Amino acid sequence: MSTSNPMKATSSPRHPRADDRYPSRFGRDILITPRLDPVVWGEPGRGPLSESQLNDYIDHGYLHFDDLISPEEVQTYLDELQRLRADEAIKDADEAVIEPGSRELRSLFAVHRSSPVLKRLAHHPKLVAIARQLLGSEVYIHQSRVNYKGGFRGKEFYWHSDFETWHVEDGIPAMRMVSCSIALTANTPYNGPLMIMPGSHHRYVSCVGATPENHYKISLQQQDIGVPDDESLTQLVEEYGITAPTGLAGSVTFFECNVMHGSNSNITPLPRSNVFMVFNSIDNTPVEPFCGLPPRPDFIAEREDFTPVGQS
Template sequence: MTDDMYPSRIGGREQIIPRKDPVIYADPATTHGPLNDGQLSFYRENGYLIFPEFMPQLVAPLRAETESLRHKLAGREELVCEPHDNSLRTIFNPCGFSGAYDRFFRHPQVLPIVHQLLGSEVYRMQSRINNKPAFHGRSFAWHSDFETWHVEDGMPRMRALTAWIMLNENHQHNGPLYVIPGSHHLYISCSGKTAEDNYKSSLREQKLGVPRAETMREILQGRDIHAITGKPGTLVIHECNLLHGSPDNISGDPRQVAMCVYNSVHN
């Protein structure tokens, strides 16, 4: 499309494009919410927020629900395996099969934060549980969620975010999420073209929409990589265009997080 502000995977060379959308959509002069000025400023600048041990009382019920979903969804495509073995990598759409997860991601302590950042009512675009078993959980390559959602799902603008909760401790050795603070101000127009039903393979191992090494070197000039770690029950929110990824789990501790993507009803 010639009027696409964020073209990607159109067969051309890879390039970095400045962001053309706001990071926070609510007007601070007229909108009230749970986030203070410091938190809003941090999110605007860095693209994420961490709420340590936000709702620890829900961890045990959600972990039990996760085990139930493993059995409930056995044999269905919502259970996604690791790229090189049959260990569980992702449970897709837990909110569609679990009342407990549906209620959590509608919780009155979570939704007001989302509304304040996106400046509107929202809908749940997708949900998933990412699972990295001890010693076997594999990496997720650097990527922007928005690039995938824009190219493959038709999301027009950067007015979405992901909220996720740690279901066990996320530490330096069990494959925590890595982010590049500030990278959400740039958009990487990736090379290549998207095959039909690309999601069926990309959920196991993402290859398209992954920036090249030379692009990442340019992005990392003057920027750091930050590992998001925390105790069970920690809530994290990251902006849709923030570059993130995660390494292999080389520890004896599993890593499990449940996440929900919220998109503005105007997007």
């Protein structure tokens, strides 16, 4: 695949490092290999999830909860999202991602830092307790962001594994992370909901294409490097299928860092706004990126503050 934006050639090594258990973007062929890490690191009885729920997460790579966030809380967070979206100055910040071809805000990163309201959401006891149990340790925020998918022209997010990027470009060693998607508007089958290939987290897809310098500046708008090819995606869909965990405002989906996921564009009048919190184990902090390039900015991938949530 190619991109219309010229980028400086990568200086990444021709071969993966000796400590790289999940090499990607080095070879000429996409490889699908077995996962090397546990899916659940915690145990039943050490958190709110039952043994059955933990087994479902192991099997499918996600858990969905309706009404986990109260209507009053949802309204508070939604008001904050609308405030951020209306602030023209925010659109010029490094943390902002603008829709290609418009001035519409697509994503805003590090919202747990910039917004006291969304910082409270990052420390929400229900979310933190689930993340701790899944990862078997205290957790910190590796990344937070707001994703706006406006009506009629909200763009898609192509199929990808978050871990592939977080490993290659951020230096996260192991699959010991979990994303949490909090719906602040209804996620319907029609307005570009999150789609997941359940069970695909048991496979690691090693992608083709050396990582360009400052890749994040392009990939946050349209990712072309670090995504599987059509043949690999077809193979995964044939093996695992596709599901879309939809729900009303206040529903929450936890999904495993390596599960293949994406979303369609939104051509309906119904906007979709979600907040994402990425929890990482305090025992899985980043090392030097495995692509051999400088790390991405801290607002995308935390490298300094590993304070466990609930203790700041």
